[in-house]
Amino acid sequence: MLHPPLDQQPIDPAYPFRSESPLSREERKARFLGALKGILELDLYDRPLKMYLDTCARCNNCAGQCPVFQATGDVHDLPAWRSDLLRRVYRRYFTPSGRLLGRLVGAKKLTAGDIDAMVEAFYRCTMCRRCAVHCPLAVDNALITRIGRVLLAEIGFVPKNITVSVAAQLAKGGNTSSIPPAAFIDTLDFLEEELVDETGINIPIPRDVEGAEYFFAAPVSDYIMEADTLMGIARVFHAAGASWTVGTENYDAINYGLFYSDDKLEEILNRLLAEVRRLKCGTLVIGECGHATKAALLFHKVFGRSEYRDIRIESILQVTRRFLAEGKISFAASKDQGSVTYHDPCNLGRGLGLYEEPRELLAAAGIEVVEMQPNREMNLCCGGGGGLVVAPDLHDWRMSVGGLLKAEQLRATGAKTVVAPCANCKKQLRELVQHHNIDMEVAGLHDLVGRALTREEKA
């Protein structure tokens, strides 16, 4: 048989992620198709989605770029196969040729089994977009994965950890790590004390400063896990003499809506923008976090309320790089950091083109980078992208499949430190080096940049 029906395809028993929908199998089909119809009627995705659904030469060029397929060699991990799960449904119900000719043109009636296959397939994709770099027809499977997840969310299929985090964030005054405001303020005080210990000078982390030029929002997990990154960023703002602040009513830049829901993405983004507006700041600066930066930068003009459209959004990488270019910060003579390699987070690199800014900062700080091979637009995903790093259920899969090639790539550099300006990447990379016994530290970009600064006394 050339093309076995999807509901006869075996699902990988080693893949632990399962999600249950409250709907009956029949209801799932009806609601899935209704949601797909709704998305196709939206202006938002018209051009890319319809183009990608109409076009694919089935050349499998994407397979050679997909780190998941490269790790498993399983046909179910072929990006074109995965995208076809949605493409064939689209063709069957929304194109004349598919309605008329069915399977002859690759169209297929939706079954509950197809939905089961999609649940697994779309959550085995890290949405890294590496496959799109060398697609001869420029098809981007990550967008199809994202739309597939949006549709699955409509019928209740979302990884539990993601929904729990988002629910916590959308609660009044909430955030994904459920850090209460009082604890957040304590953490800021603690970081300030640490900064005094490290630098010998007082480097404040301003809070609720009305009219500050920069409103800074980090992924809130940084306040628990990435103190060095946050202190490095505070040192940069301080050394540059910048007017900046954090908000105490919303201090979480994380936006998991990017991975599965436009509604959630919009709500989370607007809550953050409302906090920027409350404090009358001109620029929202997102900390070291790939998906949060992409969600804010890419969807600001689409989902941001009209009254927030004038707010400028930047990555902390861009801001620090600009401070350097303007001579607002400078670096001391290099201290020996040991060999350092740099990991290009997918959302910052392929997603936003921030390849050179971090490298220029590291170079200016006197830190020589041993490049990973490949790097930049061909860099391998850490293996936890697309929100998969949030799910503890997927730890073993992330170590043995999603991040397998990344682990080999890290080891091959021989570096003692890997720098990754992304909270999710850092979490995954730490787990990877531990799991694969790689002697390597994982650090944020500003951990190193902050320590190399010279002129912190300025402000």
Next chain:
Amino acid sequence: MTGMEFIARVFPYLALGLFVLGTAWRFLRWRSLPAHLKWTLYPFPKGTAGQLKYMAGEIFTFGTIYRFNRRLWIGAYVLHMAMGGFVLFSILYLAGWLPGTAVRIILWILLAAPVYLVALRSFNKYLRAVTTPEEFFNLIFLAAFAVAGLAASPSAMSPRAYFVGLMLMRPDAASLPPELVPAILLGGLFLIYLPWSRMIHYISKYFAYHAIKWQKN
């Protein structure tokens, strides 16, 4: 009008007209789609010259497939070049600048490439997993056209007079060699089908690159 007259005098124009209309419709439809969501992939070639250079390289070498999928590239590249070559060689033959043998050679290549690709898609488990009946149909369609072309040549009658008449808008059914009828029919049907098939990527590629992947701020 007899069936033969229809095939000789009307069908070629009808097929070409439907091909142009179908292609134009797809082009205009895609062009009219709004692009609210910016889905750029970085980095991308800078400037029109850089983008044209990249695109020309991709179209004339199939460089991305060559780099990562060499076995498929052999078939896909030869197939596409043979399609273009067939049109070019046919024109040169009709102009009297190439012998009919050259057209026959290109038809043999146009037959061999789809056969190779059908075999590759049948026996390579990864290609088989993503291949739908439509891909096989498209390849077999092309192979059938090549067979029809080969079967019609050499014919007792030269097709040159018929095609020259066709191009001068004075088609003459009497000058159409009967052996050529299957090739005319298949070629025309292929043209009509082309804009509505997955082979529409001769248009979609432009939008997928210029209007999405390389979309500027």
